[in-house]
Amino acid sequence: MKLYSNSFSPNARRPRICAAELGIKLDIVELDFQKGDWKAPAYLAKNPMGKVPTLEDDDGFLLWESPAMLVYLANKHPDKGLAPTDARGKADVARWMFWNASHLESGVMTFAFEKMVKPQFLGQPTDEARAALGLADWDRFAPVLDAQLAGKDWLCGKFSIADIAVGVTVDFAAMVGLDVAKHRNISAWMGRLRERASWKA
Numbered sequence: 124m125k126l127y128s129n130s131f132s133p134n135a136r137r138p139r140i141c142a143a144e145l146g147i148k149l150d151i152v153e154l155d156f157q158k159g160d161w162k163a164p165a166y167l168a169k170n171p172m173g174k175v176p177t178l179e180d181d182d183g184f185l186l187w188e189s190p191a192m193l194v195y196l197a198n199k200h201p202d203k204g205l206a207p208t209d210a211r212g213k214a215d216v217a218r219w220m221f222w223n224a225s226h227l228e229s230g231v232m233t234f235a236f237e238k239m240v241k242p243q244f245l246g247q248p249t250d251e252a253r254a255a256l257g258l259a260d261w262d263r264f265a266p267v268l269d270a271q272l273a274g275k276d277w278l279c280g281k282f283s284i285a286d287i288a289v290g291v292t293v294d295f296a297a298m299v300g301l302d303v304a305k306h307r308n309i310s311a312w313m314g315r316l317r318e319r320a321s322w323k324a
């Protein structure tokens with residue numbers, strides 16, 4: 124199975140961590156942003172968004188959107204128990220993955236784009252008003268996650284793809300300077316995630 128990826132991409136970390144949890148070997152195809160690999164016609168034919176990651180299974184099945192990859196990989200290996208099989212368990216995991224993509228990650232990415240990507244990679248100035256919107260989203264949504272994690276080791280009862288989906292976002296939030304440490308339950312949970320062999324790999 125191939126993963127078109129970039130080593131700086133937080134989104135690409137999701138399928139990489141999940142594959143490591145499942146013992147799947149991924150052939151990583153590193154795309155060079157500077158060379159425009161992501162916008163080349165051959166790549167756009169695999170992923171019309173021109174983004175990473177893209178997963179390509181051995182029979183040519185193509186998938187983009189990292190949370191969908193988590194669902195695909197976990198469902199290919201149901202014996203590993205990374206995704207629940209009952210209706211409520213599935214809905215709970217889906218809830219946190221959709222919540223992350225539409226709320227928490229959206230704010231983190233806005234902040235990261237303004238504070239890191241624009242100045243460091245694009246040579247453009249930060250739009251402080253947009254960065255403040257990202258920060259406001261973080262300040263609004265991180266407490267929801269912190270409350271969910273009170274008294275729990277994992278987001279949805281046992282370790283699942285929801286922890287991978289949301290944990291990658293929180294790791295990235297910390298990297299771009301958002302205050303993760305003040306949220307004690309999130310910090311403890313991130314400590315548990317970072318101890319996993321898949322996370323370290």
Ligand SMILES: N[C@@H](CCC(=O)N[C@@H](CS)C(=O)NCC(=O)O)C(=O)O
Binds near residue numbers: 131135161174176190
């Ligand atoms: N929702 C997508 C987001 C993918 C994404 O935005 N990837 C970034 C790298 S982390 C990218 O390729 N950016 C290049 C661009 O937007 O042109 C996913 O979860 O896979």
